[in-house]
Amino acid sequence: MALKTLKDLFLDELRDLLSAEKQLVKALPKMAAAAANPVLQSGFEKHLRETENQVERLKQVFEVIGETARAKTCVAMEGLIEEGGEIIEEDAEPAVKDAALIAAAQKVEHYEIAAYGTLVTWAGMLGHKKAVTLLSQTLKEEKATDDKLTQLAETSVNPAAARK
Amino acid sequence: MALKTLKDLFLDELRDLLSAEKQLVKALPKMAAAAANPVLQSGFEKHLRETENQVERLKQVFEVIGETARAKTCVAMEGLIEEGGEIIEEDAEPAVKDAALIAAAQKVEHYEIAAYGTLVTWAGMLGHKKAVTLLSQTLKEEKATDDKLTQLAETSVNPAAARK
Numbered sequence: 001m002a003l004k005t006l007k008d009l010f011l012d013e014l015r016d017l018l019s020a021e022k023q024l025v026k027a028l029p030k031m032a033a034a035a036a037n038p039v040l041q042s043g044f045e046k047h048l049r050e051t052e053n054q055v056e057r058l059k060q061v062f063e064v065i066g067e068t069a070r071a072k073t074c075v076a077m078e079g080l081i082e083e084g085g086e087i088i089e090e091d092a093e094p095a096v097k098d099a100a101l102i103a104a105a106q107k108v109e110h111y112e113i114a115a116y117g118t119l120v121t122w123a124g125m126l127g128h129k130k131a132v133t134l135l136s137q138t139l140k141e142e143k144a145t146d147d148k149l150t151q152l153a154e155t156s157v158n159p160a161a162a163r164k
Numbered sequence: 165m166a167l168k169t170l171k172d173l174f175l176d177e178l179r180d181l182l183s184a185e186k187q188l189v190k191a192l193p194k195m196a197a198a199a200a201n202p203v204l205q206s207g208f209e210k211h212l213r214e215t216e217n218q219v220e221r222l223k224q225v226f227e228v229i230g231e232t233a234r235a236k237t238c239v240a241m242e243g244l245i246e247e248g249g250e251i252i253e254e255d256a257e258p259a260v261k262d263a264a265l266i267a268a269a270q271k272v273e274h275y276e277i278a279a280y281g282t283l284v285t286w287a288g289m290l291g292h293k294k295a296v297t298l299l300s301q302t303l304k305e306e307k308a309t310d311d312k313l314t315q316l317a318e319t320s321v322n323p324a325a326a327r328k
């Protein structure tokens with residue numbers, strides 16, 4: 001049986017998320033290159049460095065629970081990134097494309113907020129205090145990124161798109 | 165040019181979400197059938213009826229903005245549902261599978277929270293007041309579903325999974 005205990009499930013979800021974060025590390029430079037708004041572009045670049053750090057943090061979680069850091073293809077993130085790729089390829093007004101890129105990025109952030117939220121809860125139930133600390137740190141970062149994207153959309157990107 | 169204005173983008177996102185909700189209508193009965201916990205099972209069934217209603221509400225949004233209700237395949241939701249399908253097929257302890265089903269469902273809810281949040285903002289900027297009301301109503305429901313899933317996980321499903 002593949003998922004016999006909550007520990008098995010926790011590990012399975014960690015592997016899914018490691019794949020998700022690694023996929024994002026490859027996708028974010030393309031999102032940055034496609035952005036016209038300089039604040040959005042540097043935001044994606046900053047989030048790339050943060051995501052690289054989150055990959056390392058996930059590897060630490062594997063370490064503290066005594067498991068090998070191995071990724072398991074996250075098909076949901078594949079879909080989310082494919083959706084982002086469609087926007088990148090789209091023939092669009094730059095300001096409108098920026099608004100679409102933010103929408104796609106916020107869907108990615110929400111995927112991660114749900115995933116890390118679940119992992120923090122499970123880590124707590126399994127008594128992995130160090131893992132709770134590490135995962136909570138990333139959860140906080142993902143929420144902050146989502147908030148920053150909302151702010152950028154509302155103050156600058158959406159109004160520019162609405163003028164088109 | 166496919167996305168020349170914010171109106172084009174709003175319409176594109178509406179079509180994506182119509183596809184996403186329709187996919188969910190097909191997936192939820194399978195999630196309900198795979199759930200062992202009776203509260204979770206009836207929760208999925210209740211959310212199915214709510215989702216059917218959300219499809220109708222989306223069609224009303226198309227109507228109030230004077231556009232034809234047409235879906236455009238949402239690849240992100242395809243990925244999310246495929247992930248849910250993997251869990252359904254998984255050989256797992258029933259209580260552990262329930263915890264996994266909740267995690268998958270919360271990722272779906274978060275996708276929708278991000279999507280409806282964006283749509284409410286764009287509808288407001290475009291001056292579609294009736295659309296704002298309709299979309300906000302669904303956004304509220306999605307958040308409530310996410311909260312209910314968290315509560316069920318914490319009070320009953322996770323503790324049962326942790327005993328495995």
